[in-house]
Amino acid sequence: MSEASVAPTTPAPADLVIRDAVVLAWDETRGIHFLPGHDVVVRGGLIDAVQPTGTAVAALEVIEAHGMVAMPGLINCHAHSPMVLFRGVAEDVNEERWFNEFIWPMEVNLTEPDIELGARLAASEMISTGTTTFADHYFGMDAIARSTEETGLRALLGLTYFSSDGPAGLERGLDFAERWAGRGDGRITAALAPHAPYTVGHDDLVATARAAVEHELPIHIHASESRSQTRHSLDREGVTPIEVLRRAGLFDARVLIAHGIGIVPEDLPTLAGARVGVGSAAKGYLKHGTDTTPVRVLRDAGVPVGLATDGAASNNTSDLWETMTFFALVQKAVERDQSFLTAREVLEHATIQSARAIGREHDLGRIAPGFRADLLLVDLTGPRTQPVHDLAATLVYSAHSDDIDTTIVDGRVLMRGRRLLTVDVAALTAEIAPRLPRLTDRSHGRSIQDYDA
Amino acid sequence: MSEASVAPTTPAPADLVIRDAVVLAWDETRGIHFLPGHDVVVRGGLIDAVQPTGTAVAALEVIEAHGMVAMPGLINCHAHSPMVLFRGVAEDVNEERWFNEFIWPMEVNLTEPDIELGARLAASEMISTGTTTFADHYFGMDAIARSTEETGLRALLGLTYFSSDGPAGLERGLDFAERWAGRGDGRITAALAPHAPYTVGHDDLVATARAAVEHELPIHIHASESRSQTRHSLDREGVTPIEVLRRAGLFDARVLIAHGIGIVPEDLPTLAGARVGVGSAAKGYLKHGTDTTPVRVLRDAGVPVGLATDGAASNNTSDLWETMTFFALVQKAVERDQSFLTAREVLEHATIQSARAIGREHDLGRIAPGFRADLLLVDLTGPRTQPVHDLAATLVYSAHSDDIDTTIVDGRVLMRGRRLLTVDVAALTAEIAPRLPRLTDRSHGRSIQDYDA
Numbered sequence: 001m002s003e004a005s006v007a008p009t010t011p012a013p014a015d016l017v018i019r020d021a022v023v024l025a026w027d028e029t030r031g032i033h034f035l036p037g038h039d040v041v042v043r044g045g046l047i048d049a050v051q052p053t054g055t056a057v058a059a060l061e062v063i064e065a066h067g068m069v070a071m072p073g074l075i076n077c078h079a080h081s082p083m084v085l086f087r088g089v090a091e092d093v094n095e096e097r098w099f100n101e102f103i104w105p106m107e108v109n110l111t112e113p114d115i116e117l118g119a120r121l122a123a124s125e126m127i128s129t130g131t132t133t134f135a136d137h138y139f140g141m142d143a144i145a146r147s148t149e150e151t152g153l154r155a156l157l158g159l160t161y162f163s164s165d166g167p168a169g170l171e172r173g174l175d176f177a178e179r180w181a182g183r184g185d186g187r188i189t190a191a192l193a194p195h196a197p198y199t200v201g202h203d204d205l206v207a208t209a210r211a212a213v214e215h216e217l218p219i220h221i222h223a224s225e226s227r228s229q230t231r232h233s234l235d236r237e238g239v240t241p242i243e244v245l246r247r248a249g250l251f252d253a254r255v256l257i258a259h260g261i262g263i264v265p266e267d268l269p270t271l272a273g274a275r276v277g278v279g280s281a282a283k284g285y286l287k288h289g290t291d292t293t294p295v296r297v298l299r300d301a302g303v304p305v306g307l308a309t310d311g312a313a314s315n316n317t318s319d320l321w322e323t324m325t326f327f328a329l330v331q332k333a334v335e336r337d338q339s340f341l342t343a344r345e346v347l348e349h350a351t352i353q354s355a356r357a358i359g360r361e362h363d364l365g366r367i368a369p370g371f372r373a374d375l376l377l378v379d380l381t382g383p384r385t386q387p388v389h390d391l392a393a394t395l396v397y398s399a400h401s402d403d404i405d406t407t408i409v410d411g412r413v414l415m416r417g418r419r420l421l422t423v424d425v426a427a428l429t430a431e432i433a434p435r436l437p438r439l440t441d442r443s444h445g446r447s448i449q450d451y452d453a
Numbered sequence: 454m455s456e457a458s459v460a461p462t463t464p465a466p467a468d469l470v471i472r473d474a475v476v477l478a479w480d481e482t483r484g485i486h487f488l489p490g491h492d493v494v495v496r497g498g499l500i501d502a503v504q505p506t507g508t509a510v511a512a513l514e515v516i517e518a519h520g521m522v523a524m525p526g527l528i529n530c531h532a533h534s535p536m537v538l539f540r541g542v543a544e545d546v547n548e549e550r551w552f553n554e555f556i557w558p559m560e561v562n563l564t565e566p567d568i569e570l571g572a573r574l575a576a577s578e579m580i581s582t583g584t585t586t587f588a589d590h591y592f593g594m595d596a597i598a599r600s601t602e603e604t605g606l607r608a609l610l611g612l613t614y615f616s617s618d619g620p621a622g623l624e625r626g627l628d629f630a631e632r633w634a635g636r637g638d639g640r641i642t643a644a645l646a647p648h649a650p651y652t653v654g655h656d657d658l659v660a661t662a663r664a665a666v667e668h669e670l671p672i673h674i675h676a677s678e679s680r681s682q683t684r685h686s687l688d689r690e691g692v693t694p695i696e697v698l699r700r701a702g703l704f705d706a707r708v709l710i711a712h713g714i715g716i717v718p719e720d721l722p723t724l725a726g727a728r729v730g731v732g733s734a735a736k737g738y739l740k741h742g743t744d745t746t747p748v749r750v751l752r753d754a755g756v757p758v759g760l761a762t763d764g765a766a767s768n769n770t771s772d773l774w775e776t777m778t779f780f781a782l783v784q785k786a787v788e789r790d791q792s793f794l795t796a797r798e799v800l801e802h803a804t805i806q807s808a809r810a811i812g813r814e815h816d817l818g819r820i821a822p823g824f825r826a827d828l829l830l831v832d833l834t835g836p837r838t839q840p841v842h843d844l845a846a847t848l849v850y851s852a853h854s855d856d857i858d859t860t861i862v863d864g865r866v867l868m869r870g871r872r873l874l875t876v877d878v879a880a881l882t883a884e885i886a887p888r889l890p891r892l893t894d895r896s897h898g899r900s901i902q903d904y905d906a
Contacts, residue, residue: 084839084840085840086842087840087842087846087847087850087851088840088841088842088843088846088847088850088851089842089843091795091796091843091845091846091850092791092792092793092794092795092796093791093792094790094791094792095791098791121836121839121840124836125836125837128835128836128837129837283782285786286782286783286785286786287782287785287786287791287850288785288791289785289786289788289789289790289791289793290786290789312851316846316847316850316851317837317850317851318837319837322853326782329736329739329740329779330739332739332740332741332742333738333739333740333742333743335742336742336743337547337742338545338546338547338548338551338740338741338742339545339546339547340545340742341545342544342545343544343545381878381879381882382581382878383574383577383578383581383873383876383878384578384581384582384770384771384772384854386537386574386878386882386885387537387538387540387541387882387885387886387889388541389539389540389541389542389889389893390541390542390544392544393540393541393544393769394540394541394769397540397541397544397740397769397770398540398541398765398769398770400775400853400854400855401837401853402853402855420836423836425834425835425836425839426834429834429839429840432839432840433840436840436842440842
């Protein structure tokens with residue numbers, strides 16, 4: 001320390017103080033709990049302090065949040081964000097027709113500019129419904145990365161590939177990761193994104209695992225998406241989809257599994273010993289008439305289960321708050337146990353378990369010093385949420401994403417008073433509208449893949 | 454006709470014209486369909502005309518609805534509206550504890566002023582979430598009726614009674630009906646509301662049926678609420694709950710059945726031949742870990758199934774739009790059939806089937822000449838609902854009640870631009886807050902009933 005610095009100095013003002021909120025906090029002993037009358041102090045994109053209101057802090061910007069709940073921004077653990085372009089096109093049809101007659105023929109039509117517009121529309125939906133980080137798995141990932149830079153979200157991005165792409169699939173995925181990881185002021189991180197064990201063969205999975213270890217990248221993959229996929233895998237290969245991944249060495253890397261509905265007891269030792277998480281999209285599972293992620297079993301095995309929307313072509317929204325409510329209620333229904341998964345436990349899945357699922361428990365999913373300043377202010381004064389007897393229950397069972405007043409990522413305000421500050425939705429939808437006839441044209445008879453899981 | 458009236462006259466101006474909406478219409482051959490660029494003309498609380506925009510009509514008030522969907526107001530077929538006061542108190546506990554340790558002990562605490570405040574809060578929630586008519590079944594019904602008069606909703610109101618009340622229960626129910634039916638400019642109608650076959654004995658059900666026929670009142674009753682109730686009824690009485698009702702003569706009157714989850718095939722001939730409807734509260738069933746209403750079977754039998762929220766102590770909201778989405782997705786899940794219950798069919802349940810369920814198919818549930826002017830304007834320009842490929846899918850699977858811009862009952866605007874015009878929610882919640890400790894006190898050890906179904 002030089003002598004010049006010995007003199008007492010006034011600390012630089014904080015970038016942002018959120019004043020007089022009810023802070024949703026978490027620790028190992030108490031789990032989710034609430035701190036009324038607290039300020040959240042933000043410096044350099046990080047949470048610097050969480051302290052009782054009244055403690056003096058100079059700040060460049062103050063948001064008065066009296067009575068609002070400040071909670072961690074939601075983390076969407078599995079998305080295909082540009083698929084908002086196709087929401088409502090393929091309705092009330094079975095899974096085989098959904099893929100083969102609608103989605104995969106339409107995806108042939110997507111250009112990179114289409115994908116960028118779709119990603120920006122999804123970003124506007126995510127910001128307005130409380131998602132601050134999303135794990136995306138799609139084509140045209142450069143366009144999604146550009147949208148992420150512009151809209152201010154945080155994202156874990158992986159370029160989808162199939163074995164039908166040949167070795168170029170993984171190469172393009174690696175190339176994307178090298179070019180984009182760390183951009184957007186560090187908000188963009190990258191994953192390798194092989195599509196699924198039924199579309200990516202053993203050798204390509206092995207190559208993916210080796211590349212992931214070498215480049216310290218997580219792997220984001222659809223696996224064990226249904227009980228019937230697990231049965232098919234057992235019939236065809238004699239092992240479960242999770243065992244297919246293990247044999248290829250995937251669990252030498254960190255793995256984010258989309259869906260995991262078909263996970264069976266013999267998979268648990270593998271999963272419990274791995275750096276792995278599962279993203280669960282409870283709304284879409286109901287709509288597709290399938291089972292849901294076996295949350296109780298995964299919780300018991302210590303495997304984090306995060307929330308996900310999947311693509312809006314199946315989920316019809318990118319609204320992760322809505323997923324939270326579906327996730328909560330569906331678990332009680334499938335377990336036939338009203339006491340299973342309390343509202344506080346659901347909030348754990350929506351926050352720290354989602355952060356663990358994507359390997360970011362050290363800096364996302366909590367409002368605590370040293371964590372990224374990704375957070376929401378929720379207004380519970382409306383008639384759907386009054387009176388409040390139990391804040392956790394009000395958030396999970398009564399509130400909608402529409403009750404979110406403010407969305408902040410890395411200390412930057414992306415929505416305030418429900419007004420989006422980084423996307424102009426009206427201009428965007430006007431730009432998208434003339435593209436829709438081309439995007440939904442299926443007369444060409446082509447498809448990006450054939451679904452036969 | 455007198456000679457003076459032969460001279461051509463200018464018709465009196467319409468009370469209200471909703472201009473340039475996309476009208477959700479229904480007829481026998483086409484089912485649900487949409488009429489873009491149409492005006493809805495309202496006179497004397499009725500829909501006078503639905504006609505292409507551009508047809509000249511003088512009007513006292515015009516609402517510009519360009520691009521918005523005009524749809525019939527939703528009909529909540531089973532509610533306990535003042536229970537909003539208890540939302541979030543009894544969470545994550547089983548049904549027996551929910552009733553015996555929480556709800557029924559707390560209901561002892563309710564005074565008529567409490568009930569009136571709860572009813573007004575529920576009314577504000579219903580208006581803001583698209584319900585225009587609700588069928589309520591509760592205590593302190595005079596207070597709910599007063600709230601209905603003031604807030605402008607339409608309601609079918611029945612005073613709950615048990616056999617433990619003695620003959621006075623039915624008498625008070627009849628007295629309520631005589632005093633209130635037709636009030637609120639005809640918006641209030643009345644029902645007899647025996648609680649359930651397991652709390653109201655045969656003789657009281659017989660007396661209820663006779664009174665309903667004599668006074669031309671419908672009967673609103675919880676029945677066959679779960680498969681286990683049906684099993685218990687078979688064990689105890691040798692017949693199903695529906696057969697208990699039939700033997701007591703209930704189906705000589707019109708009957709509105711809450712839940713009907715335990716309806717079994719042998720009940721269908723009775724139901725198919727009766728003036729009967731079922732109210733289904735799909736969200737609460739998930740939360741309670743129970744089965745859901747057997748919609749496919751009831752549809753096949755021609756029994757109308759309407760939507761319901763039940764009380765907000767189980768459902769956590771009084772948001773019937775949310776129920777619509779849960780109803781749609783849960784049916785696909787339980788039927789394991791993505792193609793079952795299309796979005797258009799779900800909209801039929803939300804509109805004309807709900808109207809049929811409460812016996813009002815002649816004047817509610819459609820935007821057509823001669824029907825009551827109860828309608829909603831829905832704004833689908835937000836990021837969760839764009840782009841729109843299929844209006845029915847967007848409404849059912851993507852939109853939330855928060856996308857409702859305007860709510861109209863009997864031609865009177867109760868919400869406009871999401872601003873409530875007949876209830877001051879902030880004043881109301883401030884008045885409710887100091888009452889909550891007394892309302893949730895269970896130290897007295899009393900209960901309104903003992904649950905043993």
